[in-house]
Amino acid sequence: MVPSWSTEQMPQCANKTIIITGANSGLGYEATKAFATKGATVIMACRSIERGQQAATDIRNNVDTASGDLTVRQCDLASLESIKSFAAAVSREYDSIDILSNNAGVMAIPRQETEDGFEKQFGVNHLGHFALTGHLLELMISGDDESRVVTHSSGAHEFGKINFDDLQRKQSYGKWEAYGQSKLANLLFAYELQRRFETAEITQTISVACHPGYAATNLQYRGPKQSGSALRLRMMKVANRIFGQSAADGVLPLLYASTATDVQGSEYYGPNGFLNMRGAPEEQSSSQESYDTQTAQRLWRRSETLTGVSFEFSWYPYLREYCESRHIVALVSAIRPYVAARFPMTNIPTYLRDAVDTDPVDWVYISSQCDYLEVVTIIYDLFAHAALTVVTRYIERCFISTK
Numbered sequence: 001m002v003p004s005w006s007t008e009q010m011p012q013c014a015n016k017t018i019i020i021t022g023a024n025s026g027l028g029y030e031a032t033k034a035f036a037t038k039g040a041t042v043i044m045a046c047r048s049i050e051r052g053q054q055a056a057t058d059i060r061n062n063v064d065t066a067s068g069d070l071t072v073r074q075c076d077l078a079s080l081e082s083i084k085s086f087a088a089a090v091s092r093e094y095d096s097i098d099i100l101s102n103n104a105g106v107m108a109i110p111r112q113e114t115e116d117g118f119e120k121q122f123g124v125n126h127l128g129h130f131a132l133t134g135h136l137l138e139l140m141i142s143g144d145d146e147s148r149v150v151t152h153s154s155g156a157h158e159f160g161k162i163n164f165d166d167l168q169r170k171q172s173y174g175k176w177e178a179y180g181q182s183k184l185a186n187l188l189f190a191y192e193l194q195r196r197f198e199t200a201e202i203t204q205t206i207s208v209a210c211h212p213g214y215a216a217t218n219l220q221y222r223g224p225k226q227s228g229s230a231l232r233l234r235m236m237k238v239a240n241r242i243f244g245q246s247a248a249d250g251v252l253p254l255l256y257a258s259t260a261t262d263v264q265g266s267e268y269y270g271p272n273g274f275l276n277m278r279g280a281p282e283e284q285s286s287s288q289e290s291y292d293t294q295t296a297q298r299l300w301r302r303s304e305t306l307t308g309v310s311f312e313f314s315w316y317p318y319l320r321e322y323c324e325s326r327h328i329v330a331l332v333s334a335i336r337p338y339v340a341a342r343f344p345m346t347n348i349p350t351y352l353r354d355a356v357d358t359d360p361v362d363w364v365y366i367s368s369q370c371d372y373l374e375v376v377t378i379i380y381d382l383f384a385h386a387a388l389t390v391v392t393r394y395i396e397r398c399f400i401s402t403k
C-alpha cells in the first residue's frame with residue numbers, strides 16, 4: 001500500500017533540535033534521516049557510539065541533509081548513570097529541545113537485567129525513557145516554541161498487563177508478556193505526562209504516542225539471536241518478508257506525531273491499513289487499560305521510586321492549588337528548578353507522595369499518617385535547602401560575571 005502521507009508532506013524542521021533514542025537502527029535510523037533531510041539538528045542517542053557514528057556517516061553519504069546536523073551521543077537506556085550523563089551533556093550544550101523521540105526498544109528477549117537490576121524490556125523500553133524524559137524536562141518546557149515528547153509504543157500493548165506485584169518479572173517471566181507490559185507502560189506514561197502538563201498549565205509542550213504497525217527491522221531478530229534459536233530466527237526472517245513493511249514506511253506515524261501541525265496532546269498514531277500493520281498514519285485509540293488514570297498514576301510513582309527521577313512539575317500544581325497567597329506561588333515558581341535539582345521528591349516519605357498524588361489531595365489521610373513535627377521538618381528542609389541554593393547560585397553568578 002502506498003502511504004497517503006509521506007515525508008514529502010512532512011513540515012520543514014529547520015531550527016528544531018531533536019533527540020532520538022535508538023537512532024542507529026530500523027525506525028530510529030529512518031526517523032533521523034527524515035528529520036535531517038528536513039533541516040533539523042538531530043542528536044542521535046545511541047547505546048553504541050560506533051554504531052551511531054556508522055549510521056550518521058551512512059546518512060550523510062546517502063541523503064541530502066540540507067542544513068541539518070547530526071550529532072552522535074552515547075546513551076545506554078539500560079543504565080540510569082548513562083542516561084543521566086547524556087542528559088547532563090545535552091543540558092550543557094543546548095538551550096532547548098523541540099522533539100524528544102522515545103524510540104529505542106528491545107523485544108521478546110530472554111530474561112536479562114539492566115545495570116540497575118530492572119528486567120530489561122521494562123527497564124529499557126519504559127524506565128529508561130521515563131528517566132530520560134524527566135532529566136530533559138526543563139529543556140523541553142523552557143523553550144519559547146512548541147515542543148513534543150513522542151513515545152514509541154506497539155500494538156503489543158493490547159495484551160500487556162502491568163504486574164505491580166512483580167514488575168521486574170522475577171517470579172514468572174514470559175518474553176512476550178514482558179514486552180507487552182513495557183509497551184503498555186509506554187502509553188500509560190505518554191498519556192499521564194500529558195495530563196500532568198495540563199494540570200501544571202504547560203501548554204507549549206505536548207506528549208503523544210505512536211506505533212509503526214509491523215516494520216521489518218532488527219527488532220525481530222534480537223530475541224532469537226540472544227536465545228540461540230536458529231529456527232526462530234529463520235521464521236522471523238520469513239515473517240518479516242511476508243508481513244513487514246519497510247522501516248521507511250513504518251516510521252511515518254512517528255514522523256507525523258512529531259511534526260504534523262494538527263497533532264494534539266495524548267493522541268496516538270498508527271498505520272491505517274490491514275490490522276493496523278501497514279499504511280498511512282492516522283489517529284487511533286489504544287486499549288482501555290492504557291487510558292486508566294489510576295494505573296498510570298501508580299506506575300508513575302513506582303517509576304519515580306525505581307529510577308530516582310522525579311518530574312519537578314509533578315508537585316507544583318498541588319502546591320499552587322493549595323497555597324492561596326500569590327507571593328508563595330511566585331516564590332515557588334522562582335525556586336522550583338533549584339529545589340527539583342537539589343531536592344528530589346524521592347526524599348519525601350512514600351505515603352505522603354501517594355496521598356498528594358490523589359485527586360483531590362487527601363489531606364485527612366495525610367494528617368492521620370504523619371505528625372506535625374514531621375511535616376514541619378519536611379517543609380523546613382525544602383525551603384531551607386531551596387533558599388540556600390538560590391543564594392549559592394546568586395553568589396556563583398556574581399562571581400562569574402565579575403571575573
Ligand SMILES: NC(=O)c1ccc[n+]([C@@H]2O[C@H](COP(=O)([O-])OP(=O)(O)OC[C@H]3O[C@@H](n4cnc5c(N)ncnc54)[C@H](OP(=O)(O)O)[C@@H]3O)[C@@H](O)[C@H]2O)c1
Pocket residue numbers: 021022023024025026027028045046047048051075076077078079103104105106107124125152153154155211212213214215216217218219220250
Ligand atoms: N519494528 C516493528 O515492527 C515494531 C513494532 C512495534 C513497535 N516497535 C517499536 O519501535 C521502536 C524501534 O524499534 P525498531 O523496529 O527500529 O528496532 P531496531 O531496529 O532493533 O532498533 C532498536 C534501537 O534501539 C536501540 N537500543 C536497544 N537497547 C538499547 C539500550 N539499552 N539503550 C539505548 N538504545 C538501545 C538499538 O541499539 P543497538 O543497535 O545498539 O542495539 C537500536 O538502535 C521500539 O520501541 C519498538 O518497540 C517496532
